[in-house]
Amino acid sequence: MASLPGPTFTVSAERLRRDLEHVASYGATASGGVARTSFTDADRRVRAWLADRCEEAGLRLRTDAVGNVFMRLEAPGAPPDTPPVWAGSHLDSVPEGGRFDGALGSLAALEVVRRLAEERVQLRRPVEAVVFADEEGSYHHLLGSTALVRGFSADELAALRGRDGTRLVDALQAMGFDAQAATRVKLSPGDVHAYVELHIEQGAVLESAGATIGVVTAIVGIGSGWLEFRGRQDHAGTTPMALRRDALRGAGDLVARLPEVARSVSADAVATCGIVHVEPGAANVVPALVRLSLDFRDPDRGRLLSLEDAVVAAAHAAAERHALEVTYTRESIIDPVPLDPTMQELVATAAAERGLPALHLPSGAGHDAQNIARLAPTGMIFVPSVGGRSHSPAEATRWEDVEAGANVLLATVHALATG
Known part of the structure; x- marks a missing residue:
């Protein structure tokens, strides 16, 4: 894998904040929270918004049959079968959830890909911002990434029902996806070069320690x-x-x-x-x-x-x-999933080069990264949650920490895609 130093440019913190605040309006609740279950109207609208952003940035948008979204920046000159670098998270929420859980990692990944495109970085590998479907498990825990790693049979998909009793196959078809094709989205180890996910900690460890960046060692x-x-x-x-x-x-x-x-x-x-x-x-x-x-x-x-x-x-x-x-x-x-030591080193080095205090810690919550770690070297970056609050309208992360985390993500992806 590549080593740092990383890019000479940074993310647009203003644009990322604007995106996060706008996306929070899809499924906004009266309490100030978010209710955006996968395959609902709110999910359909945020997907349409993503499509517009990809068109503006010249990115190639692809959605697979289980609802995972891939926003791709090509690497001109690389062989066509070169495995891409992935960054991402999810955009679905728990009922009455917060505006940062999942959304931060997804929109920061989009911002990273946009910045790489705007700076015309000479990539050795394609980069894809990935939004996984139904991470919060209305139909199945980590649905989208599980489909990519383990796969589902037609009978398994037919048996899955959402919190509201809706059959998954009906929800997929209502979104315009081919439920039969959803059995054929499984990938193989080596299809992805590496994966990195930025996420709020959802706990109080980083804030208590005065750390800005969490280098995630394992997923619980x-x-x-x-x-x-x-x-x-x-x-x-x-x-x-x-x-x-x-x-x-x-x-x-x-x-x-x-x-x-x-x-x-x-x-x-x-x-x-x-x-x-x-x-x-x-x-x-x-x-x-x-x-x-x-x-x-x-x-x-x-x-x-x-x-x-x-x-x-x-x-x-x-x-x-x-x-x-x-x-x-x-x-x-x-099972617990240890994260790749080299990926941890990349994240820690990116934080150190930016003067950001970092702490190594395990994740106490499940994430799509635990699935993707079975396909490719995987790392996670945490930023502090104010008061440790999450899965609640009270969920918050300071904007300076959002910017810091996004720039560590940019440096890590840049190293992986250019080294």
């Missing part, structure tokens, strides 16, 4: 499943507290102990119960059944599995204390 492993506590349904007024088998008390006991369970495994481990179903669900009935969603994360696979075991053991202990039965069903395990 994520496990999920369901815990089911079973007790006995009884009258809320006539059953003494000591005689109850209250499923919700047992579930609450576990939830209260999750922080100490996570700490017992590692400093990076986290565990969350974000969904609770209570039956029969009446104010005057002792709960007989509680189902809890479980999300657990750690950047090391061995510790991830140990965390799962520790939470399940704690659930059994809580059940015993409250005379309950408990069962656990694993839903999925997504």
